[in-house]
Amino acid sequence: MAMLRDVTVLQAAELPEKTDRELREIFNVLRLPTDEAAIGPLLAEHGTRIRGVAVRHAHIDAAMLDRLPALEIISSYSAGLDGIDVESAHARGVVVRNTSRILAEDVADLALALSISATRGLMRGHDFVREGRWGQIAFPLGRSLRSMKTGIIGLGHIGSAVAARLRAIGAATAYSGPRRKPVDLPYFDSVEGLAAWADLLVVTCPAGPETIGLVNHAVLANLGPEGYLVNVSRGTIVDEQALISALAGNRIAGAALDVFENEPFVPDTLRNDPRVVLSPHMGSGTHETRQQMGDSMVAALVEHFESRSA
Incomplete structure (x- = not known):
């Protein structure tokens, strides 16, 4: 997967340690700042080369998508896509994947x-x-x-x-x-x-x-x-x-x-x-499933970019 080191992915999620490590081993990863004031400068500098987003709870709306003109895929760690403007993403040809299965x-x-x-x-x-x-x-x-x-x-x-x-x-x-x-x-x-x-x-x-x-x-x-x-x-x-x-x-x-x-x-x-x-929003809250969700999120990114480079 050495060829994917040139692919820049925006990590907009706190992820399990194994998933976090694998994402960084495979891609060139930029982490979305937790300070909202720092998001604009990061996107201004790097937005044109971000091709993938790994997301969990972050809000990705049409305005943010406009700042990511090279974006090809959003891969969500969770089943819910309520923080993502899916319609706007699809209108831009951006693939959206989640882990509901x-x-x-x-x-x-x-x-x-x-x-x-x-x-x-x-x-x-x-x-x-x-x-x-x-x-x-x-x-x-x-x-x-x-x-x-x-x-x-x-x-x-x-x-x-x-x-x-x-x-x-x-x-x-x-x-x-x-x-x-x-x-x-x-x-x-x-x-x-x-x-x-x-x-x-x-x-x-x-x-x-x-x-x-x-x-x-x-x-x-x-x-x-x-x-x-x-x-x-x-x-x-x-x-x-x-x-x-x-x-x-x-x-x-x-x-x-x-x-x-x-x-x-x-x-x-x-x-x-x-x-x-x-109960405290614990539907997917087992060690096994949370890790499988992380694996699935990374796999969706890998499969997408490998298919594009084949």
Whole structure:
């Protein structure tokens, strides 16, 4: 890969040590400054020769793309592309890659764990035992996940992995999305319709202009007072105030959330509600998957530039 040492890649991400080292061994790497005031001078000096970007959480908009006229590929360490103006990138002929296929299984595992935790009251049961209440009063019964109709919003890599797990336990499953997929599952062309059918709604769709606030007052009203919401995608997809209002009015039964609108801030009303299970955006948070994500991000860059030089 010696020929790739002449390729300049902008590293706009904090990466695992192995990934960071490999990126620097293969390419000529420039690190995006954390000081915003220093970004402009770096792009003014080097922007015309930057051909690739390795990104994690950085914001790459049309204005930044204009300063990278030689850019060919953006390779994202994460599944989400909400920080990247994908439409503008594609309009400029820039390839965009992410790692959603890599992290799908771990995120789906967490989605299932959160679903069971919310519907069976697992965290409340933990506190019930820890606080010494077991034997004094009866612990309330929960819901059987296999008996519940589960609606999945977005049947991509993660949604499909969630559906496979639900199928294995015998739960009735349906999905919604911008288009019908070639799968043997009931399809709803609206999230409102899916929510009206479902007892449990799992959010796995990507964040974008068309999905921000997608789970709103109307969707939660259709989910109803015995329904549960699980979100393992992005916090912006759920209207957080609508969710807080629905919980306060007992218009849904509970929620399990791995993501939040303004992370790491979580409203006190959600943190203190015993019907809400919380986790710190840990869907892909295993040693194995995080390293595979890094490997995949570097591989996408290598494959792109090797194919260009072949």
